Amino acid sequence: MSNDRKKEKLRKLVAEKSLLRGESFMLASGVSSNYYFNMKAATFDPEGATLIADLVLDAVENFGIKNIGGLEMGAVPIAACVSMRSFERQRPLPGFLVRKETKAHGTQARIEPPLPPGTRVAIVEDVTTTGASALQAAKVLVEAGCEVAVVVTLVDRLEGAAAAFAKQNLPFVALLRSDEFSLAE
Incomplete structure (x- = not known):
């Protein structure tokens, strides 16, 4: 299946399972919105996880990365499904998570598992x-x-993330954009 077809299937799945409208939702940014993408419904869905893993793997293919992950909680299921799919493709890409805060117990590490300096x-x-x-x-x-x-x-909700990443010289890839969805109730 082509990536365009996978993106369209993912868009439909997100619209059906993850897009909530008609209420007031507080976003992590502190802004209130009348729509919300509850992506756990898509990332924990077997078809959704498979589509996400394939699309993310293809998106990062030319960046020479050794690990994939992000800030807890939203990145965790994504990193897990991508890592698993990478093994199936015989190009293992281990996952990691970044804790929002250091825990008072265990290893007290912000990055789990630890990554060696220089890891891309x-x-x-x-x-x-x-x-x-x-x-x-x-x-x-x-x-x-x-x-x-x-x-x-x-x-991408199209509310400034791309500009923020560009300011930090960070390449940014959005699989889907909020303007690809019907956001009105």
């Missing part, structure tokens, strides 16, 4: 609005000595 990574996001979550993850990764090669989001 891709950051994944379920939805981007301003890009703040991915930039938070990028800051932690860079401080740990990693190189962020690209940020990939499943859905």
Whole structure:
């Protein structure tokens, strides 16, 4: 199946299972919106996870990355399904997560599992609005000595993330954009 066909299938699945409209939703950016992409419904769906994994793997193919992950919670199921699919394609790409805060127990690491300095990574996001979550993850990764090669989001709300990433010289790929959906109730 072509990537265009996969994107269209993913768009339909997101519209059916993840797009909520008609209420007031508080976004992670602190802004209120009358629509919300609850991407867990798509990322935990077997077909959705497969489409996402294939599309993300193809999006990062030419960036020379060694690991894929992002800020907890939205990035976790994405990194997991992409990592699993990469093994099936015989191009293993281990996942990781960046904690929002250091835990008081265990290894107390912000990045799990730890990545060696110099590791070239891709950051994944379920939805981007301003890009703040991915930039938070990028800051932690860079401080740990990693190189962020690209940020990939499943859905870009078109509210400033692309400009924020460009300002940091971070390549940005959006699989889908909010203007591809019927957002009115």
